[in-house]
Amino acid sequence: MLQSARVVSVEGVILAPTGPDRVRRGNQLRWLGATGDAFQVEVDLYGETTWANARRGMTRVKPAGIREGFHCATFTWQFVCRDPRRFGAVQSFPAGVPATHFGNFPAWPTFTVTGTAPGGYTINGPGGRRIVVTRALTAAQPHVIDTATGGLLINGVRVEGGITVWEPWTIAPGVTAFAHTISAGALRVDVRDTFV
Structure with a gap:
């Protein structure tokens, strides 16, 4: 019954009114799970909530210029569930x-x-x-x-x-x-x- 670890990637865009705000928000994202401690990830789908224990994987924040007056960056944030069960x-x-x-x-x-x-x-x-x-x-x-x-x-x-x-x-x-x-x-x- 052993299964491989589950790796989940979340991708998105950071929008901020100023460059320093964008940097701060990127640093906040990098901080999530940075201590190496396990945390619980919950997913609510149509009112049914499931959860899994995870640890942070790779985190990447890349500046993406200015769009419609906002300072932007794209990010990829991964977490790893060693036990793939939810x-x-x-x-x-x-x-x-x-x-x-x-x-x-x-x-x-x-x-x-x-x-x-x-x-x-x-x-x-x-x-x-x-x-x-x-x-x-x-x-x-x-x-x-x-x-x-x-x-x-x-x-x-x-x-x-x-x-x-x-x-x-x-x-x-x-x-x-x-x-x-x-x-x-x-x-x-x-x-x-x-x-x-």
């Missing part, structure tokens, strides 16, 4: 209801388990796969299991050694769906729309 809305399902999503690529589910289970519990997935948690579940401390990153979170803190069987799975897009079950506690399955 993500959208989260679909939520209780145990026993088939879980799916509206993307076009397999998605990693997140499980939230509430209630009480002193001896732990088992989440049953497709094809006989299981996630077995031996850490006690208490009413005041829900468990969260994110299969994309792995591990058990309690109150937002990763708990080591709480999972004894780890056989994660993805959720296919569209009509193929699987109804998850759990041996104790109440289960919510969250699946984020995932696209390539």
Whole structure:
């Protein structure tokens, strides 16, 4: 399921009332993402928003003279998404209801388990796969299991050694769906729309 990085180029024109303003605007454009830190890119298309994590690629600003009284420059600004997937809305399902999503690529589910289970519990997935948690579940401390990153979170803190069987799975897009079950506690399955 590994895919190549996604490289996106944005091209446009900078318009400014003076030459110094044009230079400042070009410098502002060059600053976007210049620290090397990752940032989130969002695209809204007909009311549906998807996002991806990116880092800045190549940036070029080229003076283009004066047009209709404005000092102009053309620019190309690239960003690179090492993970080419785009993500959208989260679909939520209780145990026993088939879980799916509206993307076009397999998605990693997140499980939230509430209630009480002193001896732990088992989440049953497709094809006989299981996630077995031996850490006690208490009413005041829900468990969260994110299969994309792995591990058990309690109150937002990763708990080591709480999972004894780890056989994660993805959720296919569209009509193929699987109804998850759990041996104790109440289960919510969250699946984020995932696209390539």
